Amino acid sequence: MTVSYDDRALLRDRTLVVADLHIGRGTGGNLELPVGSGSDMVQRFQSLVDRHDPDEVVVAGDLLHSFQTVPRSVESTVAGIKKAxxxxxxxxIVTPGNHDTMLDSVWDGPTETEFRIGETVVCHGHDAPEADADRYVVGHDHPTISIEGQRQPCYLVGSGQYRDSDVVMLPSFNKLNAGVEVNEMRASDFQSPLVTDADRLEPVVWDESGRETLSFPPLGEFRRML
Structure with missing residues (x-):
């Protein structure tokens, strides 16, 4: 599978995948503005689809953040994503995550527990997938990596991670999510059951300033270098 990366998203042919938007996080204060006031998330999402002109966009779970309430600003942000x-x-298409208990209140479009792109299956990653695939694209753990004292959101790419199939874990698309630092994590520390050997996960960081990806050695080797 040939993939490319851009601003915490993954592009596979004509399909764009984002994960963990957690729309509504920060709505208790001024951390997230409604779409009409220039929501950072919608602007970034709009830029992504404008750049890549995908045929389909898949949200790999946790479109929403709250389990209980859906503020008006959440409806506006979801409307902005739809409009883009x-x-x-x-x-x-939305593949619901564990936070999406209120999804029906703002989303009437297609939902699939597992979305197939050829031999790739996209899902949130909080539960073990039922479908067989050569590669699984997931979210859920919000990976970040600390390099020279600075934490960066990262993708994690692992061969033979689950049922001998590859796994690609996306960072959270929401910049308000601090994320989980994976430098010292073992497989048992991850919430996703698709991670079975953390030492073989290769971090990939998207460098916005250079608009390029930076690849690093697998975590097992990376830890020894620090």
Whole structure:
């Protein structure tokens, strides 16, 4: 599978995948503005779909943050995400995550527990998938990595991680999520059951300033270098 990365998202052919938007996080204060006031998330999402003009966009779980309430600003942000897809003619699909208990209140589009792109299956990653695949693309753990004292959101790419299939874990698309530092984590420390050998996970960091990806050795080797 040939993939490319851009601003915490993954692109596979004509399909764009994002994970863990957690829309609504920070709505108790001024951390997240409604769409009409220039939501950072919607602007970034709009830029992504404009750059790549995908046929479909898949949210790999946790579109929403709250388990109990859906503030008006959440509805506005979801509407902004829908509008961005509609303007480029992209179909938007949600694979629900563990936070998406209120999804029906703001989302009436297609949902699939596991979404297949050829031999790749996209799901949130909080539960073990039922479908067989050559590669699983997931979210859920919000990986970050600390390099020279600075934490960066990262992708984690692992071969033969689950049922001898590869796993790609995406960072949270929401910049308000601090994320989990994976430098010293073992497989048992991850919440996703798809991670079975953390030492073989290779971190990939998207460098916004250079608009390029920076690849690092597997965590097992990376730890010995620090």
């Amino acid at each position: 897809c509609r303007e480029v003619g992209a179909r938007l």
